[in-house]
Amino acid sequence: MSAGAGAPAGAGEPAVGTLPRPNPPTTWAARPAARSRWPWRTLLAVAGGLVLVLAFPGYDLVGLAVLGPAALALAVHGQRLRSGLWLGLAFGLAFFVPLLSWTGIYVGSFPWLALAGWEAVHLALLGGATALTSRLRLWPVWTAALWVADEALRGRFVLDGFPWGRLGFSQTEGPLLALAAYGGVPLVTFAVALVGALLAAAVLALLRARREAGTTALQVPAASLRAVGGSVVLLLAVPLVGMLAWLPLPGSSLTAGGPASTVAVIQGDVPRAGLDFNAQRRAVLDNHVQRTLELAEAVAAGKEPQPDVVVWPENSSDIDPYTNADAARQIDRAASAVSAPILVGAVVEGPGENLSNTAIVWDPEEGPGDTYVKRHPVPLAEYVPARDFFRFFSDKVDLVRRDFIAGDEVGVLDIGGTRLGDLICFEVVYDGLVHDVVDDGAGMIVVQTNNATFGYTDESAQQLAMSRLRAVEFGRTVVVAATSGISAIVAPDGSITESSQLFTPDVFVEDIAQRSSATVAQRIGAAPEWALTAVGAGALVVALGLRRRAAR
Template identity: 75%
Template sequence: MGAVVPDTLERAPDAPHPAPRVARGLRLPWRTLLAAAGGLLLLLAFPGSGVWALAPLGPAALALAVRGQRARGGAWLGLVFGLAFFVPLLSWSGIYVGAFPWLALAGWEALHLALLGAAAAATSRLPLWPLWGAALWVADEALRGRFVLGGFPWGRLGLSQTEGPFLSLAAFGGVPLVSFAVALTGTLLAAALVALRGGRGPALRAAALAAAGAVAVPVLGWLAWLPLPGPSLTEGGPTATVAVIQGDVPQPGLDFNERRRAVLDNHVARTFELAEAVTAGAQPRPDAVIWPENSSDIDPYLNEDAARQIGRAAAAIGAPILVGAVVDGPGRFISNTGIVWDPEDGPGDTYVKRHPVPLAEYVPARDFFRFFSDKVDLVRRDFVHGTEVGVLAMGGARVGDVICFEVVYDGLVRDVVEAGAGMIVVQTNNATFGYTDESEQQLAASRLRAVEFGRTVVVAATSGISAIVAPDGSLAARSELFEPAVFVEDVAQRDSTTLAERLGAAPEWTLTALGAGAVLAVAVPALARRRTRRSAA
């Protein structure tokens, strides 16, 4: 009676283990199906379906699938989970370039989940295994977000939480703490199910304890909302009136900027329309106007006509415009640049994108990657990596500029807030992903950042989704895909700091160390036993 729970809670980590009772009814094919189902359940929690409450069921399913398995079996189950999750989640990445780049990216991301599955299996018999399993999720995401080529932290557990109790935790430990809370809820649910199969007495008490923990985590999340800012855009500092222009593009796809002048003209035209509305008293005059990434793919430093059109728009609205431009140079490179264009003085402060996307904005080892796909040659010139943090002063606003996918990199967003940004701006161009869920998934990251740093986040997209996100992560305004849109809102320029900002990456590294420590607690005795057997032989 209760064989699983005493084995879990009392047995020494290096002692031999009987197969947990839950494993007897779950042979590998069933475990594989459970892992696949877990990946699909997690997918449903992400924008597109957006059922955020399903997110803990993903880690729960993986924990049950790998429970009692060896690392090799756990790796297989983690890979199945990862493919079931990442292949559909990242389908937008192949919408115009074919299946190979999409499946290669999804497969690469899934390999990290294979590592997670192996580690979770190896530690699944340790005391307090739900805690170590949740910490391993954070460790795995930390690895995936940094290596190789700077990593790609898309699809982290925390980025599924655009509302609900877990979202509040972003203000206390950033996306890693949200991921940990989601994973811990899931692994505690799994522990409750494991214990329930153990019978009566101690097993039922252990099940009740684990279930209580799974409830306590989101309850703590609800309580964590109490000291945080609400949905007001204007509280917390002096305000600046900010306008967002979504000019739209002639057509979606890789050729969205084939008519580059049309894209620029669209944003100029929407700005003139706003100026007419201001003159008529229908809209307040903005202090700053935000255009998206790629709003001028004609270099305004070299093309007098493009510069003239931008200057006319700035003069008409009577406010500086943050223009997203592709700028020639330095040298053989080009630069993805945000330019503050003043109505009187013309181009001023700039921000150059610090983390261009590998294989999309630059191609390392071009000959090697061309062997797999000639699509790399669509990137004719590589974008340079910027070096300066993007805090720009314009019209009384202190704009912390990040461009496109930079919003999912914790350190890049933290840098602009620490450098004094009173608001965060995400300039993006999603036209290359058509009518897919990519824009919704990217917007979700902006909503996490708003809570994490207690700042309003302004998203300006060429073709959508543009939005103004309040400091509590709610949407004050949003556009639809491939429709022109203009927003004007008063936005407080905040200088408060959240605990997440003060702690920086410490929560992530602490949780990563917990997970790594659990793996070492299993690996070191196992290696010692192997050496002993070899010596005896």
């Protein structure tokens, strides 16, 4: 059922929602002409990937996100599998190479380009699948579902996946963000991709209408006009649904919806950015102790309210306070001064030769108590699987001298009368880990992170965007505590009420409601992702079956 590889977008296209007749096989004589049209399709795919980057933090042109899926859909429409794979790869490289540039800021270009290339391979698969399904009826729906399926795959395989750059994470504001409360990131991704695919369908229908007008003395057939109008109406309907979806959701108030706790966030900063940010580990600890002592003075002077809980970031103590008495004394000093328990991000020795990325509840009277060990250490950053294999490509893997081990308990901690769900750094990108802490009764979400290793890049802003979507998804306030920035407090509607700057010490204190309500997204969990993945996979199976039948 696929068209010849050289058919231009819109050439011989049916009205949206109809199934075209099979094109005759492309002859050998026609193949050079077909290949000659690849450059403009490739340029369109590359342009789509670059435009999609602009929708993410660093540029924040959220509305441009739909143009990425639209460009890819136009580029691969009516193409063969091989062409779709190539065009998807071109799109993926144009998107991921700039988006993930922060990964190579201190370790060189090879790890950065290798990761971007691996992520782009997934979009190559998406391009091929989109090309195969582009001649089915209702193809914009199948295109959007395939985006969800592709992200589901990318977020789970290999080494537990790396779901950075999902379409849904581009929506930090606007009508489509509201859909996170009903279906999480997958539903937002589906909506963005659907609007893009419908935009592509409208362009193709308009091109066909113009072509038919030119062959019928400017009298455009009614079917073509209906196709254009139908695509535009559906395109506008998706954001309209998103606007209506906001109506029952929580607003920007931090204190509505439950009993409030006073939460203080400490950003102590680091001596310098880079991989050796913790070369002066005691200085990092001292920075956070000093900021906490200053907060205690402000509380005593009546300038700040007495906090119920103080949140320090990941790596705020890279000296194990269980084995180093001096580090323990400094944390005790800070907790006693502020008269509140501190959630300390620490590197803890063990078990065995390993390390643990651990959050410790440090009480001013009883000292260290409950802990949470990071459940998803980052491969090649916190542990190195198959070290000899990866060393062949880069000796930077040996910067990870000792592997961090994964924890096995959900990060819900009772601290200062507050039941919070703790996530450490990149854990916020994984749907299941966030869902677990809310399911376990967290009244608010805390993200402890350290972004000093990425310097003055967009990484911290991109990660903060994920927290904004999580706030809407679960109807919870999200507190982000970063070692060197960006720390923030995100309201349940995804708006930012407090934020810090990169590599600048900061402290802020807010009253935050401990919410117990459940959004639709929390209740149904991963069901939207699996359902949409099944829809996309089903459309692909149908397209493959029709293709084989046409070949026979």
